[in-house]
Amino acid sequence: MSVVPALSGASGTAGVPGVSDAPAGLSGASGARGASGVPGASDGSGTSGEAGDMPAPLAARARLLPALAAVYRAQLSRARVARIPLLFVATFQSVGIMILMRGVVDGGSEARSVVAGSSVLVVAFVALNLLAQYFGQLRASGGLDHYATLPVPPAAVVLGAAAAYASFTVPGTAVTAVMGSALFQLPMAHLWILLAVIPLSGAALAGLGAALGLLAPRQELATLCGQLGMSAALLLGVLPAARMPQVVSYARDLLPSTYGVEALARAFDGQPDWWAICADLGVCAGVAVVSLAAATWAYRRAAVR
Amino acid sequence: MCTVRGLVKTYPAARGRRGAPATPAVRASDGIDLDVVRGEVFGLLGPNGAGKSTLVRQLTGLLRPDEGRVRVLGHDLVRHPERAARLLGYLGQDSTALDELTVSLAAETTARLRGLDTRAARAERDAVIEELGLGELAGRPLKKLSGGQRRLACVAAALVGERPLLVLDEPTTGMDPVARRAVWAAVDRRRAERGVTVLLVTHNVIEAETVLDRVAVLDRGRVIACDTPTGLKALVADEVRLELVWRAEPPLDVPEVADLRKAAEAARSADGVTGRRWTLRLPPEAARAAIATVTGGPAFAALDDFTLATPSLEDVYIALGGRAEGAEGLVKA
Numbered sequence: 001m002s003v004v005p006a007l008s009g010a011s012g013t014a015g016v017p018g019v020s021d022a023p024a025g026l027s028g029a030s031g032a033r034g035a036s037g038v039p040g041a042s043d044g045s046g047t048s049g050e051a052g053d054m055p056a057p058l059a060a061r062a063r064l065l066p067a068l069a070a071v072y073r074a075q076l077s078r079a080r081v082a083r084i085p086l087l088f089v090a091t092f093q094s095v096g097i098m099i100l101m102r103g104v105v106d107g108g109s110e111a112r113s114v115v116a117g118s119s120v121l122v123v124a125f126v127a128l129n130l131l132a133q134y135f136g137q138l139r140a141s142g143g144l145d146h147y148a149t150l151p152v153p154p155a156a157v158v159l160g161a162a163a164a165y166a167s168f169t170v171p172g173t174a175v176t177a178v179m180g181s182a183l184f185q186l187p188m189a190h191l192w193i194l195l196a197v198i199p200l201s202g203a204a205l206a207g208l209g210a211a212l213g214l215l216a217p218r219q220e221l222a223t224l225c226g227q228l229g230m231s232a233a234l235l236l237g238v239l240p241a242a243r244m245p246q247v248v249s250y251a252r253d254l255l256p257s258t259y260g261v262e263a264l265a266r267a268f269d270g271q272p273d274w275w276a277i278c279a280d281l282g283v284c285a286g287v288a289v290v291s292l293a294a295a296t297w298a299y300r301r302a303a304v305r
Numbered sequence: 306m307c308t309v310r311g312l313v314k315t316y317p318a319a320r321g322r323r324g325a326p327a328t329p330a331v332r333a334s335d336g337i338d339l340d341v342v343r344g345e346v347f348g349l350l351g352p353n354g355a356g357k358s359t360l361v362r363q364l365t366g367l368l369r370p371d372e373g374r375v376r377v378l379g380h381d382l383v384r385h386p387e388r389a390a391r392l393l394g395y396l397g398q399d400s401t402a403l404d405e406l407t408v409s410l411a412a413e414t415t416a417r418l419r420g421l422d423t424r425a426a427r428a429e430r431d432a433v434i435e436e437l438g439l440g441e442l443a444g445r446p447l448k449k450l451s452g453g454q455r456r457l458a459c460v461a462a463a464l465v466g467e468r469p470l471l472v473l474d475e476p477t478t479g480m481d482p483v484a485r486r487a488v489w490a491a492v493d494r495r496r497a498e499r500g501v502t503v504l505l506v507t508h509n510v511i512e513a514e515t516v517l518d519r520v521a522v523l524d525r526g527r528v529i530a531c532d533t534p535t536g537l538k539a540l541v542a543d544e545v546r547l548e549l550v551w552r553a554e555p556p557l558d559v560p561e562v563a564d565l566r567k568a569a570e571a572a573r574s575a576d577g578v579t580g581r582r583w584t585l586r587l588p589p590e591a592a593r594a595a596i597a598t599v600t601g602g603p604a605f606a607a608l609d610d611f612t613l614a615t616p617s618l619e620d621v622y623i624a625l626g627g628r629a630e631g632a633e634g635l636v637k638a
């Protein structure tokens with residue numbers, strides 16, 4: 001018993017108490033190194049002029065495409081780890097909606113827009129909703145600092161993330177479209193149009209999602225905006241347009257996903273109206289450019305506070 | 306190398322919302338002057354909330370100062386904050402951007418975004434993973450790692466791609482001693498081999514004494530001292546710190562013990578009487594006499610533990626007038 005104080009006293013006198021990881025004697029050694037190794041360090045004066053005259057060369061910037069590819073690759077791997085369950089949710093949701101709507105719509109053009117709307121809904125879920133959440137969280141936690149202190153063009157970060165989220169929707173959208181076609185006995189001959197619909201509506205919705213996530217003053221608001229956007233895509237995209245009141249159909253015209261839905265719905269025709277499809281996809285592309293530009297601007301604004 | 310003059314930053318007051326109380330405005334940088342010399346490991350030491358992160362975020366172009374100048378390697382970073390990314394490597398306190406990547410992809414992607422081509426990025430990735438002993442964790446996502454391991458992976462990302470200046474905000478938080486030494490060695494190697502300058506934020510006194518050439522002590526947004534660790538400790542070299550812990554009521558009827566208690570009660574800030582723990586700062590002879598008293602007679606029977614220590618930077622912090630609760634915020638292990 002009485003040995004305890006004496007023992008701890010002995011260890012105390014050895015120097016710094018309770019230190020297991022400081023190499024012995026280092027505190028003194030580092031001081032000596034500091035004093036001798038850096039001339040004039042201890043007063044800190046007379047050294048400020050040294051740097052002031054000749055600006056040091058700046059390291060190279062990362063170029064747009066390689067940086068975009070690096071962000072894309074990282075985001076896709078990240079999505080694989082964390083988002084696969086959500087992709088299942090999105091797909092099940094869309095398939096479930098189609099099954100429900102089977103009792104409501106009676107084939108023909110309504111069936112086409114239900115299948116098209118449900119397919120594009122998967123894109124909205126991932127690209128709009130999840131991307132808004134991601135950027136909202138990144139901004140709130142200070143994670144944007146990581147990118148802001150790397151010499152990357154803002155567009156590379158935004159486009160890379162948007163592209164990754166959009167490509168991540170491909171399997172779910174394709175599965176939904178195929179199952180819907182089977183369910184409603186629609187021709188699948190022109191389903192290849194998904195190759196244009198997914199990237200274009202994906203880009204438009206991802207840009208919108210990223211902009212919402214980056215502009216929302218708080219993280220919860222970013223999440224809320226993403227959810228609302230997705231609900232809008234659900235209600236305005238899936239429900240047959242002809243049954244909506246006038247005001248709602250204006251809102252429908254404003255939503256970028258609508259044009260992807262229309263293009264896909266037209267492709268279910270036996271003889272699709274290609275001009276109309278091109279026009280719809282053209283609108284999608286236009287909205288994509290605008291929303292991605294807005295997202296890039298929002299990123300710049302969020303990154304340099 | 307890195308010059309800061311008259312830096313002022315005030316965070317505006319926030320109105321209270323439901324659930325969140327209103328916060329007053331905080332002057333997180335209160336007229337800071339600093340000169341960091343090329344090739345040194347310069348430290349910012351201070352307790353939580355001292356303004357260390359706010360200061361380095363202004364040095365890295367992330368935060369715009371209200372007043373003052375920041376020059377890094379001859380570039381005015383207040384006017385051209387975007388140049389910071391091409392001059393320095395920064396390790397922030399948050400890892401969200403990398404959390405879902407594997408350790409190896411986090412390092413590689415960061416290297417690519419620092420402008421390296423694929424081959425160079427992979428080579429740097431492998432080198433830094435080897436250097437920091439991350440080999441076994443390389444294939445695991447950061448999110449699945451322990452706090453210290455994740456921090457180490459973030460350090461790896463900060464170190465890839467050569468930069469003449471490294472700004473590391475509490476790089477070793479949560480790390481075990483092995484990881485911590487790996488970081489210190491990596492920092493030292495870059496300084497020794499490439500003349501890299503390092504600005505290192507810490508609230509760990511041992512880290513400060515072990516790796517820093519010079520240290521600025523921060524308190525409430527002000528630099529209260531700036532010198533080598535040895536130089537700073539010389540300020541309080543004439544005193545040692547004696548800590549007594551009693552297991553039972555100390556025998557105050559012994560006059561020497563009563564005197565010790567009086568001395569402890571009169572002590573500055575963080576010292577003093579806390580429950581059954583007395584902390585005193587004494588000249589060496591007085592400390593020796595005190596130990597003779599408490600290790601003999603009735604005092605010894607009541608004594609649980611004692612420690613005698615030479616001055617640390619923590620003592621410097623207190624001697625310079627840092628807050629008592631601030632000194633407790635400085636970590637000693």
Ligand SMILES: Nc1ncnc2c1ncn2[C@@H]1O[C@H](COP(=O)(O)OP(=O)(O)O)[C@@H](O)[C@H]1O
Nearest residue numbers: 316331333351352353354355356357358359360
């Ligand atoms: N974004 C912010 N908004 C308002 N106050 C802040 C913000 N960031 C930090 N502060 C306040 O500024 C002070 C300094 O913070 P910080 O620089 O993070 O300290 P340290 O890094 O030394 O722990 C603290 O009082 C903190 O509460």
Ligand SMILES: [Mg+2]
Nearest residue numbers: 357358359398
């Ligand atoms: Mg901090």
